[in-house]
Amino acid sequence: MTEQTNDSTLGLLLRKLLKERSLSMRNFSELTGIDTATISRIINNKRKATPQHLEKFADCLGIPLINLFEAAGYPLEQKSEESHSDIHASVDAIQTLLETSNVYDNQFSIEHVKQKLKTFELYAQTDEGKNTIINSFDEKIQKVGSIGPFISKLKELNMKFLSRKGTIFELTLIGSTLLYFIIPVDVIPDYLFPIGYLDDAIAVQLITSALLKQ
Known part of the structure; x- marks a missing residue:
């Protein structure tokens, strides 16, 4: 019932x-x-x-x-008051999805995504990193073939990155998110479609929240 x-x-x-x-x-x-x-x-x-x-x-x-x-x-499961935020609620949903889908055994956490984003910050400041974003973003968007706030926000961030409008710190954060989306070394592998792109959405949320605090 x-x-x-x-x-x-x-x-x-x-x-x-x-x-x-x-x-x-x-x-x-x-x-x-x-x-x-x-x-x-x-x-x-x-x-x-x-x-x-x-x-x-x-x-x-x-x-x-x-x-x-x-x-x-x-x-x-709501583990704490912090879980009521959009990001933590999304993480809870992702973990449930992974468990019910029975295709990926690793534990998912915000910290995993943060660590990966951190590794891309320096790369985003290099010419190679910038060229990766310039040359590969549109191709990756076409591959995903999706719509909605996750993709729309990525496109918005990409435009800001390409226009170089923002502080070095802001552009570094944005660049790390775009590289996280483009380069296939996600916390959840992209080949687990559509589950594999959920952590990209979390990465976008994390960076968006960080930019709002500036």
Whole structure:
């Protein structure tokens, strides 16, 4: 009974979001790459959405992944008050997704992403690092083939980096994020699509928060 209620909640939420964005199920299918019949069954409570479905829905609709996990009835453990922030909530959702997907055994944490970003900061200041961003960003965006706040924010950061508008510190932070996205040495491997790009979204959130504090 509980599962049915949760699934129904997800269906109602998706209907509301699609209506607000003037999207038909067919439009939504084209944007997410998920079959229209599958979306219809999820919305009408005839099948349970997988974590992969939810990640694509969240990216397309521009809402926190955590919201869809909760609506779908996936258990999300809140370990502390800090977990209520967008970044920590997203990490909780990613960890749950990895566990339920059963494709990647490593533990995911914000610290792992921070360490990787740190390694790219110096590289972002070199000519080689700058050229990597200039020559490879658009190609990587096309490879991902996605839309939503994660990709939109990356494009915004890339434009700022290319225009060189900002302090050296700001451009270094932005460059480290762009390199994290471009170079395939992520905390979660990119080949685990679409799971592999979730840590890139966390990296974007971390740098965006850091830039807002400047």
